[in-house]
Amino acid sequence: MHRSQGRDHFPQFEEFFDRGLIDEVLGLVKTGKEASVYCCRGGPALGIDLVAAKVYRDRQYRFKNDAVYQEARGREMGLRGRPLRAFEKKTQFGREVQEGIWRHREYETLELLHAAGADVPRPLAAANDVVLMEYVGDEDGAASQLNRVRIDEDAAGPLFQRLIDNVELWLACNRVHGDLSPHNILYWQER
Ligand SMILES: Nc1ncnc2c1ncn2[C@@H]1O[C@H](COP(=O)(O)OP(=O)(O)O)[C@@H](O)[C@H]1O
Ligand SMILES: [Mg+2]
Structure with missing residues (x-):
């Protein structure tokens, strides 16, 4: 910065x-x-x-x-x-x-x-x-944008699931992300 x-x-x-x-x-x-x-x-x-x-x-x-x-x-x-x-x-x-x-x-x-x-x-x-x-x-x-980090195979599954859980939560709130890409997902402290 x-x-x-x-x-x-x-x-x-x-x-x-x-x-x-x-x-x-x-x-x-x-x-x-x-x-x-x-x-x-x-x-x-x-x-x-x-x-x-x-x-x-x-x-x-x-x-x-x-x-x-x-x-x-x-x-x-x-x-x-x-x-x-x-x-x-x-x-x-x-x-x-x-x-x-x-x-x-x-x-x-x-x-x-x-x-x-x-x-x-x-x-x-x-x-x-x-x-x-x-x-x-x-x-x-x-935090890094997701497209800029490498994630171990072991960690990728749970992270992907967490993302899908978020998408489901947004849908339950009647919201759709209009631009969901790795550029718009921040990766910080393994989350
Ligand atoms: N709350 C935040 N904390 C840290 N970095 C952020 C935060 N909000 C945005 N950024 C960084 O700034 C970038 C641009 O923000 P974003 O909200 O995606 O704007 P745009 O709609 O212009 O793409 C993000 O990709 C991220 O790297
Ligand atoms: Mg953006």
């Missing part, structure tokens, strides 16, 4: 600093398809040593091949009135509505699945395009 930086470098984390949720940004963990993830020192209001802050990218860099989201029905997502019409017409405002829903949904899904006992990071807070969640890893580095 890179060297640590204070709040001045991260205006989008302002609210987390103010609320005592984080004290310091320790470094960039990874830049993904949709977001960049930072490792932060938890603040006094949290009482957790390390936390992950997922910063969503600007809308303009996404929603180019957004067929799945485009097809999602505004009404099914609980929209009514002006937000619904804007969403259907895909106006600028409509896209902002869509974006907000999309981010909020990721946070809600983490909450739901964590409460159900799934192996997902515990969501801690959300504000300004950033989701704060439990960090998987330690001071020396974040």
